């Protein structure tokens with residue numbers, strides 16, 4: 001953002017803060033203004049960032065948001081973390097208050113968050129100090145600032161200073177900003193303490209792990225387990241460029257990036273754990289994978305093979321069964337298609353069953369999320385047995401991979417996406433993640449190939 005535009009925006013926020021147009025929320029004041037802004041919101045972010053930050057591009061609502069700073073934050077640890085945060089958010093919120101919370105939670109809250117994101121809590125949610133939101137490709141951007149009550153105009157300016165440094169440091173082209181080191185955030189070099197990163201599987205050790213799981217599955221000790229692996233990479237592009245690539249190539253995925261304590265978790269998730277919009281829920285069952293073909297004919301042949309594969313149908317059916325069983329506890333009028341359709345992404349296609357239902361009166365997005373997570377698209381069946389297998393044998397801490405990330409507004413509308421096709425970043429190092437559902441009929445070599453395909457989005461975005 002040009003310094004002039006930034007100063008103009010702060011001027012408008014300060015003016016609104018000072019008059020009756022501000023909304024009072026607890027000990028804070030919420031001010032909202034509209035400004036013209038040509039450049040895309042993802043161009044403002046940096047790998048090395050001194051404030052908590054979030055970027056979210058929702059493929060369904062076409063709303064893009066950039067949040068900087070934390071006006072209020074809630075963190076939690078242990079199995080009750082999400083429930084505790086939900087209670088706190090509900091206690092703090094009045095439906096008419098125009099704030100949006102952003103955050104996420106881990107895959108397994110009985111395990112410490114180690115590795116690249118070491119020290120992150122199991123669940124973390126915050127309302128940014130400044131949120132910029134754009135609808136579709138509109139030129140006008142809505143800016144919401146959440147500031148302490150009772151500030152003078154000078155203090156408003158001072159409170160917004162760290163945010164201004166991020167926004168006014170961005171050049172019009174993310175690449176230029178990256179190479180020139182423009183912006184004060186690039187000088188911030190957080191002392192990141194890595195925890196133990198754990199096992200990085202190669203094809204041999206991965207296939208050995210899959211054979212072990214297949215043995216248990218064939219003996220009937222489990223029906224399905226999702227096993228995942230991590231792979232380290234060194235980042236070769238700016239965050240702005242990485243997000244631009246994901247947004248372009250994975251236009252139907254939820255592109256999400258969360259910065260906390262100087263590190264990022266980023267994802268281009270194709271799977272909604274749960275979306276709530278005016279009391280209506282949308283839950284995705286996504287499991288069963290095949291490559292895309294190079295021509296329409298080969299693509300169709302692969303799609304037919306996927307739709308007719310007993311092994312993939314079994315992997316998929318496990319998700320639909322468990323999701324619909326659990327969802328009943330918070331849902332009414334559930335609609336579940338009898339057969340899956342295809343969800344085609346840039347380089348893979350999945351079996352996909354969209355489940356729709358009404359959220360019961362008094363229930364919240366987080367109630368549904370707590371019930372659904374972890375679905376057999378990331379955990380397994382029976383759940384406890386699968387989790388025990390993952391904890392004992394996968395060999396590395398999943399952390400936020402296969403957890404959930406997203407946003408919720410004060411009225412309870414929002415989206416939690418399954419944190420797939422994701423990476424944890426302590427710049428310039430990143431760890432990428434991918435997993436696949438294993439059933440008794442799984443072939444270890446095919447499962448290695450499947451994880452390679454699933455790693456492609458992030459490899460191409462960060463390389």
Ligand SMILES: C=C(O[C@H]1C=CC=C(C(=O)O)[C@@H]1O)C(=O)O
Pocket residue numbers: 226228271286287288289315350376377378420421433434435436437438454
């Ligand atoms: C666990 C992952 O994908 C899940 C979602 C879609 C298809 C899947 C599969 O076919 O195995 C997985 O269940 C991942 O991408 O890391």
